[in-house]
Amino acid sequence: MLKNNLRRCRFEHNEISQQELANIIGVTRLTIHSIEKGKFNPSVLLALKIADFFDKKVEDIFYIDNK
Amino acid sequence: MKKKNDMKKLINISENTTLALCLISLCGLVFNIVFYVILRITIINNEDIMIVADKIEVFLAIVFIIFFIFHISAIFSIILQLKFFKRESILRSFSFFVSVISLLMIFGDFALLSDISKEYIGGIKTGIAGEFLILYLSQGLHLLFLVLVIVLTILTKRRIYKKAMEEIVIKDESIFINANYIGVLCSVSGLGLLILLSIYSPLWAIKKGIIAITLMIMLPYIAIAVYWAAVKFKEKAGEWYDEKQYQDLAKASLTTWIVSVILLAVIFAFQYWYSKATILNVIWFPLYLFFSLLIFSSSILYLSKKDMASEE
Numbered sequence: 001m002l003k004n005n006l007r008r009c010r011f012e013h014n015e016i017s018q019q020e021l022a023n024i025i026g027v028t029r030l031t032i033h034s035i036e037k038g039k040f041n042p043s044v045l046l047a048l049k050i051a052d053f054f055d056k057k058v059e060d061i062f063y064i065d066n067k
Numbered sequence: 068m069k070k071k072n073d074m075k076k077l078i079n080i081s082e083n084t085t086l087a088l089c090l091i092s093l094c095g096l097v098f099n100i101v102f103y104v105i106l107r108i109t110i111i112n113n114e115d116i117m118i119v120a121d122k123i124e125v126f127l128a129i130v131f132i133i134f135f136i137f138h139i140s141a142i143f144s145i146i147l148q149l150k151f152f153k154r155e156s157i158l159r160s161f162s163f164f165v166s167v168i169s170l171l172m173i174f175g176d177f178a179l180l181s182d183i184s185k186e187y188i189g190g191i192k193t194g195i196a197g198e199f200l201i202l203y204l205s206q207g208l209h210l211l212f213l214v215l216v217i218v219l220t221i222l223t224k225r226r227i228y229k230k231a232m233e234e235i236v237i238k239d240e241s242i243f244i245n246a247n248y249i250g251v252l253c254s255v256s257g258l259g260l261l262i263l264l265s266i267y268s269p270l271w272a273i274k275k276g277i278i279a280i281t282l283m284i285m286l287p288y289i290a291i292a293v294y295w296a297a298v299k300f301k302e303k304a305g306e307w308y309d310e311k312q313y314q315d316l317a318k319a320s321l322t323t324w325i326v327s328v329i330l331l332a333v334i335f336a337f338q339y340w341y342s343k344a345t346i347l348n349v350i351w352f353p354l355y356l357f358f359s360l361l362i363f364s365s366s367i368l369y370l371s372k373k374d375m376a377s378e379e
Contacts, residue, residue: 040311
């Protein structure tokens with residue numbers, strides 16, 4: 001199952017809101033919300049865009065949880 | 068930011084104009100209802116309606132014109148709200164739905180009055196009761212719309228003053244969600260009306276009015292779809308939705324396809340084995356249209372909303 005640290009990344013990035021992040025990445029707030037909640041798996045492109053914005057590697061934000 | 072302030076000013080002007088027209092229209096509606104009641108009593112009592120009609124036909128025409136301008140202004144206000152507020156609203160979607168039907172019913176009122184006068188001149192008084200019933204229901208719809216506009220205007224004004232710094236939205240989701248709320252409203256109304264017509268109306272009457280009724284009920288959805296297309300026209304086709312919306316659309320489309328095939332199979336079975344299923348021969352397409360719209364729009368709303376449990 002794909003999990004992520006998106007909430008923490010936003011917090012560390014001056015608590016940027018879901019809407020602000022959505023505007024920068026070019027998606028809706030609902031999409032960011034769904035990714036954060038683990039309800040929606042982003043495409044490689046979207047994951048790369050998010051990682052690029054936070055200046056991190058994709059695997060620092062997204063990881064597989066085998067539990 | 069300047070663009071946003073200009074938008075707020077525009078919304079304020081539009082809301083004030085709509086509210087002023089709404090209050091005038093409310094007086095006009097009371098005038099209309101009183102006139103219709105007097106007209107009906109005059110006809111029932113076999114009195115000359117020209118005595119009543121001649122005196123107030125000019126006022127009636129003015130009320131119709133004010134009503135029309137008010138509806139256009141209100142629809143414009145709702146569209147501005149759809150554009151400005153990033154959060155979708157069931158009340159706004161419902162108001163848009165009622166606004167389009169109410170606007171069409173202004174022309175309906177005119178046609179009904181014309182029918183009543185023709186029947187009066189022809190000496191046919193038996194059919195007038197049905198026309199007056201529709202006329203009164205139509206006034207009820209206008210009243211509902213006036214109340215909705217007042218409530219919506221108050222809420223919008225409060226929200227504009229409260230939320231001075233509304234967040235900017237690049238990728239819009241509110242029109243997408245609102246369009247599907249309107250889809251659900253249109254389809255539920257359409258299905259409800261089809262059931263009522265099937266129970267209470269003779270087949271010839273259904274056959275006569277089914278196309279007009281279907282178009283009238285679908286018009287709010289068509290209007291919001293046209294508005295959505297106009298907004299998206301400047302974007303590339305691939306950017307119309309984001310990837311989560313594409314996924315929701317795909318799931319909703321698949322669900323709609325499966326359910327609509329089952330529905331059509333049931334309709335086919337009825338027509339195949341019961342040769343007397345004549346009502347289905349007339350209403351099968353509107354039934355399919357409203358049913359598939361209901362499944363499609365409600366699936367999208369469910370998929371969009373199911374993981375949106377909380378605000379940030």
